[in-house]
Amino acid sequence: MRERALGVVLLALGGTISVPGQARGARLSGAEITAAVPGLAELGVPLEVRDVHAVPGGSLTFAQVLDVVADASRAVAEGADGVVVTQGTDTLEETAFLADLVWPHDAPFVLTGAMRQPAMAGADGPANVLAAVRVAAAREARGAGALVVLNDEVHAARWVRKTHSTNPAAFASPSAGPLGHVVEGRVRMLLTPPRHEPLPADVDRERLETARVALHVVTLDDDGARLDGLEATHRGLVVAGFGVGHVPDVLAPRLGALAAHLPVVLTSRTGSGSVLRHTYEAPGSETDLRRRGLIDGGFLDPYKARVLLRLLLATGAGRDGIAEAFALRG
Template structure:
């Protein structure tokens, strides 16, 4: 049960497709309206408290706003909630879920969900996703699992989940692991357990967070690195999404090495799954060459989640060695 007297599940409603009714421009469904349209929700016999927090499309969410939502959720758990559900847009769901997971300190599940189709569309998926998310948030099996993403009756770890299709209702998957579990006939079945790590400090100074800008450079064919010029003056860190196992054109190598002398530079793969390597290839621009020049191994973390982790670490005042150790543990 919860950490105080049990309140059941608290649902925090943001914006996103799940809240877009169609028709009037700018109209938004409240959390109460979203849950009222969910068949079978009252039959769960799970006390549900619904709160509206930020009416923000997920593409416009900021780190600070997400951390504010986590704070609200944390207070709800401290007051006795058994779990929390957050409804939001799916565009940045994989990033907001990972940010929440990095700082979530409770055993109570933190479950994020949304929709790929608006409520007025044929085959709207929002109601089923909310029902499944509430089931997971209330389930003993989900306790201690951190932040979870629930869509299409699949339960994904925030650490692994990605949005892999722009329009399909089955847009979310975890390419490296598959889902942790499923909701089957109303029963939450978790088949795998995601590793949990000590949460990072959620109360970082918001001014420092704002100042801890992290750039993301996706390497492309015949990339001349022009976008990397002057980065030391504007950003505190860089994530490089390299080819394949972590390769870049050799012309970029001196520039990346110089940047690594001034800021943490994390090497990841742009492929969408799999890990960067450490010492298989030796040519200029290879992973061995780049790591030798001071870049940090991102492991299995994709570029988007690496950027989330790096920015949060920088905002907490972490130095390069601490950052490298954090990526070694979490990547």
């Protein structure tokens, strides 16, 4: 029998949303963050605030994110209708996707943050928290997995990208657009993202630590020299290729040799769109690279592909299982 609903549980990490000013090391608690949100108390949504992992977004680890997901899962088991996580925006697109891959509940898992510190003119944190709590409590958002809510937009973790270094409207979903919006306090979900069976969340931490995945961004006149010996130090590689998934012809044999020893996933460095499978035939093309054993990353951008590959390796997936997972989720 389900226990009494807690409403929404907010898990506060670090990041810009928690930086009060110029004082070195200062950080706002979750209670202080929520106390500064106009209209939050009038929502009629019970809110329980818990502080976890007081670190900037850029210092978060896979293990810490999985710990947060476990905390959120326990909150739902205790009766919470939804969970909000506040964190730094530097890695928000990656942490959201990691959470989405393992989140097993219908209850919304909502991540938010801020682009401007609380003391700055036009600070966006309070509005983002208010919108995130609305979404976490909304029946319309149930079953959508992990969501990113900023600037009154609701984005699927699968698609969202940080597209600007400073703009409050930095987050977008270039390949799909937002799933919904918060309008006059009402959550309007326009699209429903596809959901897949969640991957195991109880990953062995030692295996997670050793499941190192490299990311190589292909550049002009790239001969891949810095990839030498990678198979001895890493268990996987994500390649961010040109355009639809191309690399210089001289680089193709190096990638093929690596693919014989570890999973190598091909993605695009462009920021939106899919790599192709069989349109071009030249050396270094997507067709050539697939023949050499590279795995098609589909629509997944390089950062999210790295998250998926590392999680798969940590859960013991072999090459065939990895290829199947990318075919399903890419």
